[in-house]
Amino acid sequence: MTNPRTVLHNVNIFDSINGKIEEDKTIVISKGKIDWVGEASSFEKEQNDTIMDLEGKYALPGLIDCHVHLELRSEHYTNPYQEWATTSPYFAGFRAIKSAEDHIRSGFTTVRDCGGDLWGQSLNRAIAGGLYRGPRVLAAQWPLQQVGSITYDLPMDLNVAFNWLDSQRVLGIAYPTGVDEMILAVRTRRMQGSSFIKVMNTGSVYGLILGSNIEDTFFSAEEMDALANEAHRNGMHVACHSHNDTGINEALDAGIDTIEHASYISEETSKRMAKTDSYLITTYLVGDARHSPEKMKENPGFVELMNEVAKATYENHRVAFEEGVKFALGSDSGPVNAPPGSSAKELVYIVENLGMSPAQALQCATINAARAIKLEDEIGFIEVGKVADIVVVGVNPLESLTSLQELENIEYVLKGGEIVSKRGILQ
Template sequence: MRWLMGGQVYDVDKGSFRAADVAIENGRIAAVDRGAKRAPGDETVDASGLWLIPGLIDCHVHITQPTDDGDPRAAASRTDAEVALFAAAAAERTLLAGVTTIRDVGGWNYVEMAVRSAIQAGTIRGPRMFLAGRLLSITTSTADYYPGMYEVADGADAVRAAARRQLGHGADLIKVMATGAMLSSETEDSRAIQFTLEELKAAVEIARDNHKHVAAHCHALRGIHNAIDAGVDSIEHCTFADDEALRKMVAAGTALVPTLCAGEMLFRDPAAVASMPEFLRVRMAEFNDVHLATIRRAHELGVTIAMGTDAGTPGNHHGLNVQECVILARKAGMTPAESIRSATVNAARLLRQSDHLGSIDVGKHADIVALRANPLDDIDELARPTMVIKAGDVVRDDRA
């Protein structure tokens, strides 16, 4: 048994801290107790003066995607070996930043599956991973930008087969492109519908039959409606949603994964902006404020928001994931407690992992981040973890 002694432990549901010691056994939380009795031989970690929150969960990552170059085509010709080395390093950076779980919604030739296996075997360090494999898309010129990521399927039967192929590779969810993308070819329109309602329903059918969930990339309004109507579990981006669509998400229990970092982090990185093709730069700038306003409105209307960054897009570097929580609190109208909820319990629910992840409670994985100050007072504290614990193992320790 290992004890984290003397810290302030965060209760995600109450939105408050209390003094407690945390016992960890076999990678899980065995007790959350004040002044608990320890057995001889128990190991202790001094957490006095530290603020302990659950390990954070990022529901929208592309762990195989490099972020330095503003031109998405620059990454298209990489070998799988190069991708694997990059993804392993990106996974470690992500974990050390306090993100102990990620959901990858578009990998690269299933290299991310091998990275997950190496993490599980303890060969390399990285977060828990829930993986979509390749994302499913209609025939589009953008598939040439991301040849390792796109699985083209036209028609409901082809979508069923493509979804089954992802599951065969070990996917935990199915990702579908309901509308055009932003970081896409010049001819692709983010306001265009891609998969039809029938095709989306086919993806949901296969996922449901296999106890998996579905994430739908959506910018265009009608694509958002189609995805909700098809029964997907999360809308990614949700850029052009109106009140009617957002209310429909509340009623259906559809989660929203905001990915505000995709726009916000790009414009904090001058090198990424400078190397971005002009038409993409214009597009990204044009829609960033619209996106922010939609996420703010979604929160006002009570849509469940699950934190996701789109880490892997230009300037949106792996390991800076918690900036999404900061942006949600500073620009989208959330309190710090709501922002932390989005990256813990809400994300865990979307992953169907509520019994295992998302809070510091007995029986859950001992994934814990220690901060030097109260993040409810300053959300930026999330970006300064002093200790990161995954499955009870201290993987980062800056206390000294």
């Protein structure tokens, strides 16, 4: 008896390698992988096939968001750093589950969580075991930060949280100092189930409230080299939060795999980065101050800084794109401006702010993203042998990227060949 197969018949496929629509195709799925792709007219039915006649709808590779924060949800706090520092890991894990559901409903079948508590391994186990619906989650868990990267005079609960983090430094959990502690930090994260390493080598925009300055750079060259070498030796890639040009160059010196934000990347650095295998992760959505709630706008200078950084980012990234830097989609979803499930908006921002075509933007969320996170052998492209992560939509996305923001247009989401969502309703 032949294996049961799921057949997506009469469908138009987005070819993420070449950035075009291939019409009148059929996709055959068996054992969670793509078993056959070809002309609809050439398809030969087998006895145990389940055929879905899609009547000319559009199939995309499962979308990928390379930068999310699942445990941050805007309905709780307006300041993500306050939210993070005053939340138990147990409650954070429950929020991560809800965010995971929001992402999979919107067609994002893989997300990379760039900093959270130690729930990453458990969340994937729960999703894989069928307890919850959610995307494939690559979780960094605790990000690596330098002691003194923020200064604070805070209420007691926040002081307790940060002082506890300081106390964990010697255990390799947070704030490593020196080459040996950096190596220990990587090994500790691997032991705790982290999929990759997240490091912050410059200040941050949201961190303004806690005394962070995006002009600051952190960690020595020796520390960054040790981190990258140890991570790669252990089969883990590295994502580096880096806003200023000095930090970006120091990350490139160390062979970092993805640069997050890169707001102030110079033309010279763009030319250099274009010659490497590193990817720039966009994160435009989170930086749009227009979406900030009124309470957040009460923080002195915050909105002004967001607007200043956003303007510089768009200008610098347009140059970087022209120079050939490789881009992949990341929304930085979780903080207030980018709620979980809104990652498709980043596609529109990429077109508007970089000058990419809709096809190029979709490549940022498919094949480029898969390459950036080292999963191009499994996902990112609809072809035989790939994992059957597929999103079926009713509107040609090259004609309307905004249609991907509406759940009723997300007809089916398949993860590993299984239908997990229909028009925003989890199955």
